[in-house]
Amino acid sequence: MKWSGKINLSLATIAVLFGMAMVPAAKAQAKKPNIVYILTDNLGWGELGAYGGGVALGAPTPRIDKLASEGLRLTNFNVEAQCTPSRSALMTGRFAIRSGTYAVPLGGVPEGLTGWEITIAQSLSAAGYATAMYGKWHIGGVDGRLPNDKGFDEWYGIPRTTDEAMWFQSKGYDESIAKPPYILEGKKGEKSHEVTKYDLQQRRIMDTELTRRSIDFIERNAKSGKPFFLYLPLTQVHYPSLPAPDFVGKTGHGDYADSKAEMDHHVGEILDALDRLSLSQNTIVVFTSDNGPEPPTQLGGISPILNGGSAGPWRGAMFTALEGSLRAPFIIRWPGQVPAGKVSDEMVHCVDIFPTLARIAGAAVPQDRAIDGVDQTEFFLGKQEKSNRDGFPVYVGDILMAVKWRNWKVHFYLLDQATDPPLKLLIPRVYDLDIDPKEQRDVGYPNSWVVYPAVKIIGAFQESTKKYPLIPMGTPDPYVPPK
Amino acid sequence: MKWSGKINLSLATIAVLFGMAMVPAAKAQAKKPNIVYILTDNLGWGELGAYGGGVALGAPTPRIDKLASEGLRLTNFNVEAQCTPSRSALMTGRFAIRSGTYAVPLGGVPEGLTGWEITIAQSLSAAGYATAMYGKWHIGGVDGRLPNDKGFDEWYGIPRTTDEAMWFQSKGYDESIAKPPYILEGKKGEKSHEVTKYDLQQRRIMDTELTRRSIDFIERNAKSGKPFFLYLPLTQVHYPSLPAPDFVGKTGHGDYADSKAEMDHHVGEILDALDRLSLSQNTIVVFTSDNGPEPPTQLGGISPILNGGSAGPWRGAMFTALEGSLRAPFIIRWPGQVPAGKVSDEMVHCVDIFPTLARIAGAAVPQDRAIDGVDQTEFFLGKQEKSNRDGFPVYVGDILMAVKWRNWKVHFYLLDQATDPPLKLLIPRVYDLDIDPKEQRDVGYPNSWVVYPAVKIIGAFQESTKKYPLIPMGTPDPYVPPK
Numbered sequence: 001m002k003w004s005g006k007i008n009l010s011l012a013t014i015a016v017l018f019g020m021a022m023v024p025a026a027k028a029q030a031k032k033p034n035i036v037y038i039l040t041d042n043l044g045w046g047e048l049g050a051y052g053g054g055v056a057l058g059a060p061t062p063r064i065d066k067l068a069s070e071g072l073r074l075t076n077f078n079v080e081a082q083c084t085p086s087r088s089a090l091m092t093g094r095f096a097i098r099s100g101t102y103a104v105p106l107g108g109v110p111e112g113l114t115g116w117e118i119t120i121a122q123s124l125s126a127a128g129y130a131t132a133m134y135g136k137w138h139i140g141g142v143d144g145r146l147p148n149d150k151g152f153d154e155w156y157g158i159p160r161t162t163d164e165a166m167w168f169q170s171k172g173y174d175e176s177i178a179k180p181p182y183i184l185e186g187k188k189g190e191k192s193h194e195v196t197k198y199d200l201q202q203r204r205i206m207d208t209e210l211t212r213r214s215i216d217f218i219e220r221n222a223k224s225g226k227p228f229f230l231y232l233p234l235t236q237v238h239y240p241s242l243p244a245p246d247f248v249g250k251t252g253h254g255d256y257a258d259s260k261a262e263m264d265h266h267v268g269e270i271l272d273a274l275d276r277l278s279l280s281q282n283t284i285v286v287f288t289s290d291n292g293p294e295p296p297t298q299l300g301g302i303s304p305i306l307n308g309g310s311a312g313p314w315r316g317a318m319f320t321a322l323e324g325s326l327r328a329p330f331i332i333r334w335p336g337q338v339p340a341g342k343v344s345d346e347m348v349h350c351v352d353i354f355p356t357l358a359r360i361a362g363a364a365v366p367q368d369r370a371i372d373g374v375d376q377t378e379f380f381l382g383k384q385e386k387s388n389r390d391g392f393p394v395y396v397g398d399i400l401m402a403v404k405w406r407n408w409k410v411h412f413y414l415l416d417q418a419t420d421p422p423l424k425l426l427i428p429r430v431y432d433l434d435i436d437p438k439e440q441r442d443v444g445y446p447n448s449w450v451v452y453p454a455v456k457i458i459g460a461f462q463e464s465t466k467k468y469p470l471i472p473m474g475t476p477d478p479y480v481p482p483k
Numbered sequence: 484m485k486w487s488g489k490i491n492l493s494l495a496t497i498a499v500l501f502g503m504a505m506v507p508a509a510k511a512q513a514k515k516p517n518i519v520y521i522l523t524d525n526l527g528w529g530e531l532g533a534y535g536g537g538v539a540l541g542a543p544t545p546r547i548d549k550l551a552s553e554g555l556r557l558t559n560f561n562v563e564a565q566c567t568p569s570r571s572a573l574m575t576g577r578f579a580i581r582s583g584t585y586a587v588p589l590g591g592v593p594e595g596l597t598g599w600e601i602t603i604a605q606s607l608s609a610a611g612y613a614t615a616m617y618g619k620w621h622i623g624g625v626d627g628r629l630p631n632d633k634g635f636d637e638w639y640g641i642p643r644t645t646d647e648a649m650w651f652q653s654k655g656y657d658e659s660i661a662k663p664p665y666i667l668e669g670k671k672g673e674k675s676h677e678v679t680k681y682d683l684q685q686r687r688i689m690d691t692e693l694t695r696r697s698i699d700f701i702e703r704n705a706k707s708g709k710p711f712f713l714y715l716p717l718t719q720v721h722y723p724s725l726p727a728p729d730f731v732g733k734t735g736h737g738d739y740a741d742s743k744a745e746m747d748h749h750v751g752e753i754l755d756a757l758d759r760l761s762l763s764q765n766t767i768v769v770f771t772s773d774n775g776p777e778p779p780t781q782l783g784g785i786s787p788i789l790n791g792g793s794a795g796p797w798r799g800a801m802f803t804a805l806e807g808s809l810r811a812p813f814i815i816r817w818p819g820q821v822p823a824g825k826v827s828d829e830m831v832h833c834v835d836i837f838p839t840l841a842r843i844a845g846a847a848v849p850q851d852r853a854i855d856g857v858d859q860t861e862f863f864l865g866k867q868e869k870s871n872r873d874g875f876p877v878y879v880g881d882i883l884m885a886v887k888w889r890n891w892k893v894h895f896y897l898l899d900q901a902t903d904p905p906l907k908l909l910i911p912r913v914y915d916l917d918i919d920p921k922e923q924r925d926v927g928y929p930n931s932w933v934v935y936p937a938v939k940i941i942g943a944f945q946e947s948t949k950k951y952p953l954i955p956m957g958t959p960d961p962y963v964p965p966k
Contacts, residue, residue, distance in 0.1 A: 075539035310920055311796075312529065313794075343543075438793075
């Protein structure tokens, strides 16, 4: 032990002599990396400059683009089609259909993850991480299911979603009929408490406050030296996309564009804080979104309320099984560990995040349940070119709409936009995503063999539900799995 | 003179001592820059990695992406909607409606630019440039209208277009009915001659040969020291997108993706040649496309023949007045002169290229005719943030379909894809392109004031045609403008 200490010392001396940044590298070996996971709301694949949007779509995103140039940028990162399932899948490593969180909950039914579910925050917390969440939760609005019940030492934000802030403007809205949305705050081991009503004014300043609290959390942990997991689900750019007062008019292209500029600015503030505190080198930063952009209305126009964002070359918007719904931007930076400036079209799913970050952080993944995520560490670190995933079933709500496998997509239902009824197809449609991003050319003939692996994926999933039955939506606590 | 020579010498000495690349910078001041203008065929806005495509759409484009990172990348570079008009506008600085080249010519009618038109090649040639064109011309298929008649010292390529290579596979094709396509070769002052028939085998190897000849031209001029203008209209990725034999299977995603990879490779070969010959510093390199991607068929699927490429977030494909038709990728690199790594959404039109390059090269722009292009030198060089253009009329064929002005688009016709009939609208539709790339939300109410500047643009154009009448398509030589 002493001898090895000596070696480290002399390496450090050499580093100092040659002006090398040895300290962070040494730290990386010595200390678990911090994790900052920034999740935006309803930001389409095509919106960022790094994804072909940015200035072309009304709002430059220089800070996130630079983050992309310093890390790995995925073009085939997949999420679930809606806010609630996507966040559930991220937190649990399980497809949301397993935990009864497969859709945004309707008003007044028991919602969110049962007490039995284990989140990545619980896992990282058990592995010694300080954990915090600031932002939108949407996977449980009652005590026992809030972030401070699910592994976060502290949290501040909204238990449900941003459009509820519009209720206060709604004709005849009666707080005794539907409980108004509140901003909550809570600490582990304590009951969360209401801070203030989440109205349109609060909606505007929400992300500024989330960022402020995030930086405070980072600063506290920089002092304590404890590794930390910061989960920052920003409320932008979900409708109503109302920017903070100091961003109104920033782009000259209206509220939605200003909200995108605000989002980029907040990401920059987080990155600046990491730099200022000399934490960047030993911090994994992820920037991603929960699902595709908000859909156009039935009338063929963009709603003045919905963000009408861009999915780039991909067809469709959120709440569908189309690529525009499922593909989200995903950037991961970890200096010296994740290759810088790399772009990959390898398939990754948001359920993979739990096992991957757990592996990197030396944390545990539950063994007593079905975990759909696969460990992508080697892929993220550039030690292998291929990801460890080649397919997954696509549920929208509780309907198995499609299967994605390699470059292929097999659709069992027709659903062009969220406001249409899903129509079951007699003959599945097969698309080659590598050359048909608009999913408009059914190449089932001569590629009907592709249905075989799709059926295999479905079969494996169904087989797993025999051992681990699906938890129905609305299941009350305590949930006890059958023996 | 002697004194100034001394100063240069000592600066050069300092440069050598510190390993600085001083010589090219000195050359740039002393010598007119070379110009390499690479024009691809039917490559959509969204296809390159730098524009959000690349590996996500089946073919990485590392060389062109790197070029973008070294230069200025435009997200609002506009072209005409078809091959012939776009090339005509580029060559003359005039909207194609003026010169009777507003559409791809039908078989057997007099086609192309009249002898009266003056091209950028004629202008640069008169200013002392060596000029060459290798590739697809498509603005004049008979003697007097070929590249060697229009300012190019030498040329090799096809006078018309690539799909004619399929004629030889067509049932009942009779060469006596429609003259088969030939590859031609010609020198200034001489008559062009036929090299070989342009069949599908030649189609495959065409761009390899164009690149080889381009590099030979560059090498010859590197020796002579004469400034040169290389116009390289590659035949990829026009249908049939058949890659060169050494690119078949390169991407694993079929012929079209392989053709994109081949295109990127050829661009890389040109850039490597410039590096090897120490010409990169004093050479302006442009990479762009003539129009949007090829359209889907009427049946809603992608034709197995058409490339079905991506326009990124923009709606529509070529031969329409939609953004997917009009916006082309555009990258310009000129080390030390054009800002590196800059992205701009400022509006530029391909007619602007003639006056801009003429200004930079110290060449003349004709004064005896309507020139639609505006000088964009200050914008390209980063001396002003804004471009010098804020609008233009959009003709598709001889129909005035729309006007683009600032962030607005006013449509007078409805045309979703090339194979539909254009339908005249009673009430113009108004779109805000900054926030509605899919042109799906008519915001004429409350923005009907936008029709005013649109009408003004049309009025100014029509006024100019009184002095300089439009030249009808099919006008034979010699054309003499009315006094």
